[in-house]
Amino acid sequence: MAxxxxxxxxxxxxxxxxxxxxxxxxxxxxxxxxIAIQYSSVAIAIGVVxxxxxxxxxxxxxFPESFSLIDPAQYYQFITMHGMIMVVYLLTALFLGxxxxxxxxxxxxxxxxxxxxxxxxxxxxxxxxxxxxxxxFFVPGGPTGAGWTLYPPQAxxxxxxxxGGGIILMLVSLVFFIIGFTMGGLNxxxxxxxxRTRGMTLMRMPLTIWGIFIATVLALLAFPALxxxxxxxxxxxxxxxxxxxxxxxxxxxxxxxxxGSPILFQHLFWFFGHPEVYIxxxxxxxxxxxxxxxxxxxxxxxxxMMVWALVAIGGISFIVWAHHMYVSGMNPWFGFxxxxxxxxxxxxxxxxxxxxxxxLWKGNIRFTIxxxxxxxxxxxxxxxxxxxxxxxxxxxxxxxSDTMFVVAHFHMVMGVAPLMVIFGAIYxxxxxxxxxxxxxxxxKIHFWxxxxxxxxxxxxxxxxxxxxxxxxxxxxxxxxxxxxxAQSLSAFITVVTVIVGVAQIVFFYNLFKSMKSGEIxxxxxxxxxxxxxxxxxxxxxxxxxxxxxxxxYRWAYAYGVPGAKEDFVPQNLHPDEVGExxxxxxxxx
Amino acid sequence: MxxxxxxxxxxxxxxxxxxxxxHSGGEFTLPAPQVGLRVFLGFASVLFTLFIVVYVERMxxxxxxxxxxxxxLWVNTAILVFSSAGLQWAWVSADKNQADxxxxxxxxxxxxxxAFLTGQFLVWQQLVNMxxxxxxxPASAFFYLLTALHAVxxxxxxxxxxxTAVKLQNGLSMAQLRGSIELxxxxxxxxxxxxIVLFGLLLFT
Numbered sequence: 085m086a087x088x089x090x091x092x093x094x095x096x097x098x099x100x101x102x103x104x105x106x107x108x109x110x111x112x113x114x115x116x117x118x119i120a121i122q123y124s125s126v127a128i129a130i131g132v133v134x135x136x137x138x139x140x141x142x143x144x145x146x147f148p149e150s151f152s153l154i155d156p157a158q159y160y161q162f163i164t165m166h167g168m169i170m171v172v173y174l175l176t177a178l179f180l181g182x183x184x185x186x187x188x189x190x191x192x193x194x195x196x197x198x199x200x201x202x203x204x205x206x207x208x209x210x211x212x213x214x215x216x217x218x219x220x221f222f223v224p225g226g227p228t229g230a231g232w233t234l235y236p237p238q239a240x241x242x243x244x245x246x247x248g249g250g251i252i253l254m255l256v257s258l259v260f261f262i263i264g265f266t267m268g269g270l271n272x273x274x275x276x277x278x279x280r281t282r283g284m285t286l287m288r289m290p291l292t293i294w295g296i297f298i299a300t301v302l303a304l305l306a307f308p309a310l311x312x313x314x315x316x317x318x319x320x321x322x323x324x325x326x327x328x329x330x331x332x333x334x335x336x337x338x339x340x341x342x343x344g345s346p347i348l349f350q351h352l353f354w355f356f357g358h359p360e361v362y363i364x365x366x367x368x369x370x371x372x373x374x375x376x377x378x379x380x381x382x383x384x385x386x387x388x389m390m391v392w393a394l395v396a397i398g399g400i401s402f403i404v405w406a407h408h409m410y411v412s413g414m415n416p417w418f419g420f421x422x423x424x425x426x427x428x429x430x431x432x433x434x435x436x437x438x439x440x441x442x443x444l445w446k447g448n449i450r451f452t453i454x455x456x457x458x459x460x461x462x463x464x465x466x467x468x469x470x471x472x473x474x475x476x477x478x479x480x481x482x483x484x485s486d487t488m489f490v491v492a493h494f495h496m497v498m499g500v501a502p503l504m505v506i507f508g509a510i511y512x513x514x515x516x517x518x519x520x521x522x523x524x525x526x527x528k529i530h531f532w533x534x535x536x537x538x539x540x541x542x543x544x545x546x547x548x549x550x551x552x553x554x555x556x557x558x559x560x561x562x563x564x565x566x567x568x569x570a571q572s573l574s575a576f577i578t579v580v581t582v583i584v585g586v587a588q589i590v591f592f593y594n595l596f597k598s599m600k601s602g603e604i605x606x607x608x609x610x611x612x613x614x615x616x617x618x619x620x621x622x623x624x625x626x627x628x629x630x631x632x633x634x635x636x637y638r639w640a641y642a643y644g645v646p647g648a649k650e651d652f653v654p655q656n657l658h659p660d661e662v663g664e665x666x667x668x669x670x671x672x673x
Numbered sequence: 674m675x676x677x678x679x680x681x682x683x684x685x686x687x688x689x690x691x692x693x694x695x696h697s698g699g700e701f702t703l704p705a706p707q708v709g710l711r712v713f714l715g716f717a718s719v720l721f722t723l724f725i726v727v728y729v730e731r732m733x734x735x736x737x738x739x740x741x742x743x744x745x746l747w748v749n750t751a752i753l754v755f756s757s758a759g760l761q762w763a764w765v766s767a768d769k770n771q772a773d774x775x776x777x778x779x780x781x782x783x784x785x786x787x788a789f790l791t792g793q794f795l796v797w798q799q800l801v802n803m804x805x806x807x808x809x810x811p812a813s814a815f816f817y818l819l820t821a822l823h824a825v826x827x828x829x830x831x832x833x834x835x836x837t838a839v840k841l842q843n844g845l846s847m848a849q850l851r852g853s854i855e856l857x858x859x860x861x862x863x864x865x866x867x868x869i870v871l872f873g874l875l876l877f878t
Binding site: 192193198199266269270273274277278279280281282283284285286287288304305308309311312315316319323324325326327340342343344345348352355383387388391392395637638639641642 | 679680681682683684685690693694695696697698699700701705706708709712713715716719720723724727730731734735736737807808811814818
């Protein structure tokens, strides 16, 4: 059947902000692509600080008597800052502020975000939050050492490192982060809802956008809990209120606090903290779906189920939070409820893993760097997910609580796994952002060292946990139950950590060198069907799509369409130009 | 079209493509700023709801001593109702293209909002003079915290209100102003509802 064109495919134009000077173009820019790069640069820079902190901690753990780089107080401070930096200031900011800003307008066919000025403010407030965080390293007493969960009462009492200026700066920084994020989040949500181009229905959006969209909705619902907890803890610290502070004796004297409930803070924190895991994971799920589809030249298997799974995971993630609090003391029925919901969330998650694998099945797999990282993600995420099933069960969690097993679990599932996706995404979209390719050999070295290294670090760490090695200990000393060989294993982990840490220099070298002198990328080098690669310029210019906005005629996964000229059909290619006349385009599942 | 039926679409099927090609892209007929405001109101609702939940959780502990309720709070509530009504008047007038009503409504709404904030500040002073400090009891701490949070939201609204007033001064047409006025009015009504809920909470506990 010949294609009958719908009524004139016009797309309503939007008024676009135009920069007039260097400052408004590159510094106080309102262009989402520039904001994305600003967000990413700041997030990666602070992430490197987090990485250095982890190496310092590992040197202490692996060789307790040999290096005297840090003292116990600093160890606590570094744990805290490493955790907070990586979870909030790196991963959340990079996935949503970085990839969200760059990809949402391009992938839905918009010229820019709907509120460019608010978007710009979002970045500057984020930068301010990061600077406050960094400033806490330089105040008397140093940054807070309360652990990234910031549990009261210890978080704000003397005796905990950084209980003066450190904790105050931490909490104020978080409040600003949330304000800045909310401004960005409004943009991401409304742009996805309202600024799509003609023909771009919700179900034609690439899964990357679905992941970022659902994650943003989660963040807008979850961050208020951190805001509430943070503000009230700040008041407990600064104004001596007793929202969370119980009656406390300190050095034999009764403090002015009394009557508050520390558990209340824990509920608030984890009501934010658990969805936060998915705020990081859902964009990773989305991005990896697209990487796998493009680099195996197949449409994503079960697109609709992938969307449903994202929505379901997002929903369920709000009713599992207390599985972080099994040892805080709770009604057994309460624990039973949260264990059940926690295990249920494995269903949509497993569904996604099956669909990724089934997409690869009989695919024309290309072992490009993005594909390697995507495969690395699937394996790592599955591994980390399975140990999550252990910890989700109350009976198994209680003995494993506060051991290295927990540390290994969450590093696999929400540290290494999302980082795999971030690296894959950078290698994948770098040609679009810079117009140049990254070096493949260096990329492979980077991948294999990082991927194998991550396993050499975290698999033995599970074993340490089984032995009973506790987390958050500056130094083990001698015990009656942990064999001396545990220390050798710990030293091994430290050596690998340092190697993997140093190997990231290869990545940065590749990044900067390719930016300057990398091979010029051909247009749409991966032959992807989604809209961001169909811009007239590569990298896309201000306004993204040249004179006319694109019109979308199909979903983002038209690979291997029978009768088409190439093995992919761009979303915006007019049906008349797809292939030989009569070739029917839609491929039935 | 409902969200559920959209999620059931098969984007790869030819018959669905024929429907999808006609899709204009946007999800709602509302303009983007209106959608943005509603998303923000969702966010703010979650925020206030969480504060209320924590308030109720904290209240059950034995050290809770309810605050006195200064009569000025009733006056403030009435002022905020009239402030909201003023903006509603401006909104209705903008729909009817009555420049005079827009001007009066907008100014009444804004000035009364400032009056409300001043009134809240006076309540704070009264309570402090009576010896109710933030640190003396969780009930008073919550009172200061919640009223401050509400005031900060209203101040944010007043920034938007100020920008609208400047636009009005610059002689923008009703059609150009209507969107901003509607945003202000919707936001004011939201904050009025939040205040009534908070005030009720303070009265009954």
